[in-house]
Amino acid sequence: xxxxxxxxxxxxxxxxxxxxxxxxxxxxxxxFIYTFLYLRHDPTLTDLDRRLLGMSLQHPFGTDQLxxxxxxxxxxxxxxxxxxxxxxxxxxxxxxxxxxxxxxxQRGIVDRVFMRMGDAFLAFPxxxxxxxxxxxxGPGIGNLVLAIVMVKWVSYARxxxxxxxxESQKDYVLIARINGLSPRKIMRKHLLPHVVGHxxxxxxxxxxxxxxxxxxxxxxxxxxxxxxxxWGAMLNEAxxxxxxxxxxxxxxxxxxxxxxxxTNMLGDYFRDRFDVKKEERQ
Amino acid sequence: xxxxxTRKFFEVLFFVLFITFVSFLFVRLAPGDPVLTxxxxxxxxxxxxxxxxxxxxxxxxxxxxxxxGLWLMxxxxxxxxxxxxxxxxxxxxIIMGLPATIELAAGALFVMLLVSIPLGSLSALYRNSWIDQxxxxxxxxxxxxxxxxxxxxxxxxxxxxxHLLPTMGRDGIISLVLPSLTxxxxxxxxxxxxxxxxxLDSLSQEFIRASRAxxxxxxxxxxxxxxxxxxxPVITVFGVSLGSLIGGVVVIEVLFAYPGIGKLVVDxxxxxxxxxxxxxxxxxxxxxxxxxTCVDLSYRYLNPEMKLKERETK
Amino acid sequence: MILSLEQVSIGTREKKIVKNVSLxxxxxxxxxxxGQSGSGKSLLSQAIGRMLSPNLQMEGKIFFKDKDxxxxxPKEMRGIRGQKLSYIFxxxxxxxxxxxxxxxxxxxxxxxxxxRDSKGxxxxxxxxxxxxxxxxxxxxxxxxQLSGGQLQRVSIAMSLLLSPDxxxxxxxxxxxxxxxxxxxxxxxxxxxxxxxxxxxFITHDWRHVKRYASRLAVMKEGEIVESGGKxxxxxxxxxxxxxxLIQAAPTLGKGLPSGIQEVESV
Numbered sequence: 001x002x003x004x005x006x007x008x009x010x011x012x013x014x015x016x017x018x019x020x021x022x023x024x025x026x027x028x029x030x031x032f033i034y035t036f037l038y039l040r041h042d043p044t045l046t047d048l049d050r051r052l053l054g055m056s057l058q059h060p061f062g063t064d065q066l067x068x069x070x071x072x073x074x075x076x077x078x079x080x081x082x083x084x085x086x087x088x089x090x091x092x093x094x095x096x097x098x099x100x101x102x103x104x105x106q107r108g109i110v111d112r113v114f115m116r117m118g119d120a121f122l123a124f125p126x127x128x129x130x131x132x133x134x135x136x137x138g139p140g141i142g143n144l145v146l147a148i149v150m151v152k153w154v155s156y157a158r159x160x161x162x163x164x165x166x167e168s169q170k171d172y173v174l175i176a177r178i179n180g181l182s183p184r185k186i187m188r189k190h191l192l193p194h195v196v197g198h199x200x201x202x203x204x205x206x207x208x209x210x211x212x213x214x215x216x217x218x219x220x221x222x223x224x225x226x227x228x229x230x231w232g233a234m235l236n237e238a239x240x241x242x243x244x245x246x247x248x249x250x251x252x253x254x255x256x257x258x259x260x261x262x263t264n265m266l267g268d269y270f271r272d273r274f275d276v277k278k279e280e281r282q
Numbered sequence: 283x284x285x286x287x288t289r290k291f292f293e294v295l296f297f298v299l300f301i302t303f304v305s306f307l308f309v310r311l312a313p314g315d316p317v318l319t320x321x322x323x324x325x326x327x328x329x330x331x332x333x334x335x336x337x338x339x340x341x342x343x344x345x346x347x348x349x350x351g352l353w354l355m356x357x358x359x360x361x362x363x364x365x366x367x368x369x370x371x372x373x374x375x376i377i378m379g380l381p382a383t384i385e386l387a388a389g390a391l392f393v394m395l396l397v398s399i400p401l402g403s404l405s406a407l408y409r410n411s412w413i414d415q416x417x418x419x420x421x422x423x424x425x426x427x428x429x430x431x432x433x434x435x436x437x438x439x440x441x442x443x444x445h446l447l448p449t450m451g452r453d454g455i456i457s458l459v460l461p462s463l464t465x466x467x468x469x470x471x472x473x474x475x476x477x478x479x480x481x482l483d484s485l486s487q488e489f490i491r492a493s494r495a496x497x498x499x500x501x502x503x504x505x506x507x508x509x510x511x512x513x514x515p516v517i518t519v520f521g522v523s524l525g526s527l528i529g530g531v532v533v534i535e536v537l538f539a540y541p542g543i544g545k546l547v548v549d550x551x552x553x554x555x556x557x558x559x560x561x562x563x564x565x566x567x568x569x570x571x572x573x574x575t576c577v578d579l580s581y582r583y584l585n586p587e588m589k590l591k592e593r594e595t596k
Numbered sequence: 597m598i599l600s601l602e603q604v605s606i607g608t609r610e611k612k613i614v615k616n617v618s619l620x621x622x623x624x625x626x627x628x629x630x631g632q633s634g635s636g637k638s639l640l641s642q643a644i645g646r647m648l649s650p651n652l653q654m655e656g657k658i659f660f661k662d663k664d665x666x667x668x669x670p671k672e673m674r675g676i677r678g679q680k681l682s683y684i685f686x687x688x689x690x691x692x693x694x695x696x697x698x699x700x701x702x703x704x705x706x707x708x709x710x711x712r713d714s715k716g717x718x719x720x721x722x723x724x725x726x727x728x729x730x731x732x733x734x735x736x737x738x739x740x741q742l743s744g745g746q747l748q749r750v751s752i753a754m755s756l757l758l759s760p761d762x763x764x765x766x767x768x769x770x771x772x773x774x775x776x777x778x779x780x781x782x783x784x785x786x787x788x789x790x791x792x793x794x795x796x797f798i799t800h801d802w803r804h805v806k807r808y809a810s811r812l813a814v815m816k817e818g819e820i821v822e823s824g825g826k827x828x829x830x831x832x833x834x835x836x837x838x839x840x841l842i843q844a845a846p847t848l849g850k851g852l853p854s855g856i857q858e859v860e861s862v
Contacts, residue, residue, distance in 0.1 A: 119293065125525020127532065128566050135551045135559035151525075209526070212428050216529065219430050220536040220548050235431065242438055249438075253431035260426035300742020488690025494647055495685075496754070498708045505691050506704075586695055586738050 020100055021265040024258075028078070064202060064234075064248055065241055073229035080230040081218075082259060085139055085210040088148040089203055096153035097199060100160025101187045114161075118154045126151035126213070134222045141224040144217055148210055159202055163195050197274030204267035208260040215256050231256050287575055294571040298564060302357065303350065356420045362561040367553045372561040376543055380565070382452055383542030385532055386465065389458050393466020394473060401470075402477025403509070406485065417474055424471030429530050433464040433537045450539040465530050467524070476519055480512035485513070513584055521577040524570060597659070598623045598762055598794050599644070604656035606636070606643055614640050614818045616656070621762070621811075626788065626795045628805045629827075630841070631815035637798050640815075641764050644796075645677050661761065679709050682755040686767040688747035692739035698725075698750055699735035702757070709758055724753040728783055744774030749783060756787055763788075766798045781808060802845035806830060806854060814838050830854035 061070035103111045130147035137143045155185040167173060168191075176186050215232030224230035226237065231252040238248035356363065362372035405414040431574055440460060441449035448457045484490070485508050493503045532544030539545070543562060549560035599621040606614040614636040621627045631637045643654055646665060658665040662683065665673065680828050692701060702721040703714075711717050722732045728749040739747060748768055755763055765784065769777030785808055788795055797809060805812055805826065813823035814837065822835040831854045833839045 125528055125570065127525045127529030128563070128570070130529070131532070131547060131551070132559075132563055135547070135556070135563075138554070139551055208426065213526075213529065215428055216430055216533045219428075220533055222548065228417050232428075235434065239434070242434065243442060246438060249431075249434055253428065253434070256431065257423075257426045260428075261422065262561060264422065264425055275560075359679040431678045488685070489693045491642075491647060492683075492685060492691040493693065495645060495677065496705050496708065497674050497676075498704065502704075502708065510695065511693075571730065584695060587740055 015238065021262040021269070024262055025266075028259075029233055061251060062245070062247065065237065066129055067078070068229075070248065070251065073234060074231075074255060077229040077231045077234055077252060078255060078259070080141075080224060080228060081211060081215055081232065081256070083208060084145055084230075085214055086226070088145045088152070088210055088214075089207055091145075092149045092152035093156055093199065093203060095149070096156030097160050097195065100152070100157035101164055101191060101195070103157065104161035104164030105187055106183060111161075114157065118158060121151065121154045124151070130213075130217060130222070134217075139272045141214075141218070141228070144214060144223045148213065152206065152210075156199060156202065159198055160195050163198055164191050167194050195246065197270075201267060201270045201274055204263055204270050208263040208267070211256065211263070286578055290571060290574060290578075294567050298315070298567045302354070302560060302563070357564070362564075363557040365550075365558045366555045367558070372557045374433075375546060375558065377436050377526065378564055379541060379543040379546045382540055383531060383535065383544060385458055386461055386540060386542055387527070389462025390465035390469065390527075390531070390534075393462050394470045397467065397470045398473040398477055402474045403481060403504075405474070405478040406481035407504075409482065414478075417453060417478070421471040421475045424467065424474075427468065428535050429464055429468035430537050432468060433460070434461055435533060436464055437538075452541055457538075457540070461534050461540050464537075468530060471526060472519065472523070476516055477512060480515045481508060484508045484511040490593045510584070514581060517577055517580055517584070521574060524573055528566065528570075597621065598661060599796065600657075600659040601640075601644075601720060602659070603655040604640070604643065604654065604658060605637055606648065606652055606654050608651060608653070612818065613652075614643070617815075617818075617820050619813050619820060619823055620796060621796060623761075624792050624795055625810045626785075626797055626808050628797045628799060628809035628812035629815060630802070630805060630812055632800055632841075634817075635815045637815050637816040638766055641683075641787065643800055644764065645681055645683065646673055647677075650662050674834050675709075675803075678705070679758045680761045682758070682760040682763050684748070684751045684755050684763065684765045684768045686770050688751065688771065689739060690746050691751055692747065694739060697736050697738055698742070700755060701750075705754060705757070720757065724757050725750070727756075727787065728753045743776075745780060748772065748776075748780045752780070752784055752787060756791055756793065759791060760793060762794045762796060764796045764798070767800070769804070770800070802830075802842060814841065827854040 064070050064073065082148060099110075105116045119213060126148060129151050130144055132138070133143045133147040133150075164187075173186065173190060176190055181189075214223055215230070215235070218230050218232030219236045221236065224233045226233055234252040235249060238245075238252070242249045360373055364370065365372050365375060368375070386545075401413075401417045401420075405417045408414060414530060437449045437460065440447045449460060451457060490503060490508060493507055494500075528544075529543070532548060534535075534540065535542045535544035536548050543565065547562040549555075550562065581583050597620045601617055601619050604614065604617045605612055617640060618626075620779075629637045629640070639648070639652075642648055644658055644665070650656060654666065655665075660676065665676070668676070671682065684721055686845060692698075696704070699718075699721060702724070703717055706717045706720065706727060711720075721735065725732060727735060730746060730749055730753070734746070734750070742750070751768070768784075769780055772780065778848075784795070787793075797804070799805065809826050811823070811825050812829060813820050814829070814835065815821070816837050822829060822833065822838045830842065
């Protein structure tokens with residue numbers, strides 16, 4: 001068995017990661033904004049004379065099978081992949097959090113309906129719902145986002161609801177009620193701050209999963225459709241060429257891995273920071 | 283226990299009815315006339331009478347609820363109709379594809395167990411050693427790597443460059459290796475860390491010390507007591523992540539052209555083959571129900587407290 | 597001497613928790629180790645069975661029937677632990693694996709020490725349960741279905757099952773109510789008379805010492821401050837700490853602390 005090891009308090013250990021992650025995210029955002037403003041190549045313009053070129057000054061990552069600049073497509077692909085993932089996440093939060101607040105604080109019919117619905121929704125895996133929606137409405141990134149929202153909002157609502165239930169028992173809420181604050185105000189000013197921490201943890205860890213889901217489904221053709229430069233879709237298009245130009249396959253993959261790693265690191269940091277046990281100690 | 287099973291059954295039933303009705307509506311209202319799809323209007327020139335005749339034949343001219351009623355009756359008897367794309371009975375197509383999917387899922391689970399149990403156990407027993415650090419690193423990376431990308435790399439490495447393993451289709455057990463490996467590795471990362479933390483918790487329990495005091499061997503203590511005690515959280519996570527396992531199977535089947543029902547449904551979606559899609563939904567609902575029930579039952583087995591407390595309250 | 601500790605120290609790299617402890621226990625006696633929480637007595641008792649956590653180091657010699665336990669290989673130690681040397685712990689619920697029945701515990705225990713006869717094992721188990729006043733319906737029960745008193749009695753039954761030479765009882769009644777605790781101790785005393793087993797009894801309760809022990813040692817902050825016969829120490833304590841401890845303990849009934857009745861002056 002091993003001996004002792006120095007154990008840093010967990011938040012500290014993850015703080016370094018979180019800072020790195022944050023710095024990288026800022027860097028990436030800057031790059032994205034830059035390309036957006038100073039686009040030098042049209043990502044969808046095909047130029048068959050310049051297919052599958054290697055790295056060059058004009059095309060730092062080369063060109064793909066239709067002559068499009070890979071770097072531009074990578075960066076714009078980021079906008080697509082990350083953008084749509086964030087969209088799904090934010091919409092799910094916008095629906096789930098209020099629902100959870102009302103359900104947990106005011107109870108009543110809303111709560112009962114929600115619990116029944118929630119059980120039913122939760123019984124179904126997000127991937128099945130995504131498949132079902134794509135099946136009914138046709139493949140497309142919009143439908144994929146819709147499917148994700150439909151499943152995810154329930155888990156946020158439940159988390160918020162259970163937090164609210166726990167906090168409602170506490171004194172500061174009772175005092176606020178005695179003081180005559182309206183339920184809405186109580187929910188917004190007192191309960192919401194406590195909820196934010198837990199939701200932030202879940203959301204940041206979910207973001208990575210959503211990114212992986214969207215890129216995976218785009219890869220098999222059920223998400224972003226060509227010619228959109230989404231990373232998963234790009235991997236799909238790169239498949240026939242990976243013997244001659246494997247880089248076309250490596251770059252988008254690496255991009256996905258890096259971004260998901262970063263969001264996971266951020267999520268770990270938030271989890272340490274908003275650790276429930278720590279809260280109770282305070 | 284029977285209560286739980288029936289409740290779950292009704293939840294599944296509700297969902298299936300809801301989904302099928304909605305999908306039924308969509309088929310009738312959605313863009314893309316199914317009749318035209320079947321007749322492949324692009325390729326043949328078809329007269330208006332032929333279209334009308336087929337439409338009538340397929341019952342599309344009857345009132346909506348009647349159509350639904352007829353359809354539902356068939357559905358309950360597992361008659362899912364004919365595929366729009368191939369004309370074969372949907373049930374047959376699904377039954378043909380099911381074994382492949384089950385093989386893939388089983389293979390992936392096998393790989394996952396083969397990787398997670400040793401790594402998780404060693405990380406817990408030799409906490410903070412190099413094994414622990416490496417497994418931590420692999421977990422962090424593993425959680426970020428898309429399964430299909432891993433698959434592409436493995437295909438490139440083992441299939442294309444080294445010509446060691448087949449990368450497409452289903453020709454015996456050897457074609458199962460790469461797909462199972464890909465999916466199995468992709469899902470392992472969560473379980474390694476989970477098993478580690480669950481084990482660390484179990485190993486610090488009093489009954490472990492008591493077992494040692496009785497002179498039981500370390501391996502007996504580890505496997506029969508600590509490891510077994512660590513299983514419930516792992517099973518919980520498994521139950522919850524069933525969705526991503528299913529999604530993973532679908533993606534891997536498409537990637538490796540492995541002829542299971544995942545690949546079937548993706549093709550069906552692209553071709554707007556609604557009967558097949560509906561058949562898939564029902565089959566998956568049944569599978570999800572079975573797996574969830576098994577998870578619940580295994581809880582009761584692992585945790586006699588639950589089982590007996592329930593009996594006492596009746 | 598059945599157990600002899602010579603200059604035993606236990607500690608981490610930075611700090612010693614048990615310092616140079618020496619004591620010896622004679623065969624068949626009930627030896628009490630008394631002290632407050634944190635004095636190191638539990639640690640010492642675990643050290644005898646070589647069950648310390650890996651980050652603790654131990655020095656000195658522990659002679660069990662003339663064998664130095666610290667020099668034994670793990671396999672030899674396992675032969676002794678559980679068979680010649682057994683334990684009963686304070687946490688009665690925690691001493692049992694939650695998902696195994698009482699019967700399964702006994703089975704596993706006997707199998708681990710070489711008993712291959714399944715009918716024989718079961719018979720021995722039932723006999724052991726009956727010897728502590730429990731009936732065989734408990735065989736198929738799970739630990740959570742038994743009360744604290746019952747569980748400690750099962751522990752007594754198990755710990756005496758293989759006729760050990762030394763039984764270490766670590767604060768076994770501290771978590772029980774006084775009635776159950778009393779019953780458990782009476783039972784232990786009775787079984788000790790029946791089997792002739794030596795008991796190392798760890799406690800902080802002087803009443804137990806007074807009632808059952810023949811010799812004892814007092815431990816404070818990792819060191820033995822006084823040791824000797826019960827009557828001598830209780831009635832004429834030498835060390836300050838011992839005196840304070842005895843004074844602080846509630847006494848019920850007349851007579852000197854050690855139980856000897858004072859003779860009425862004529």
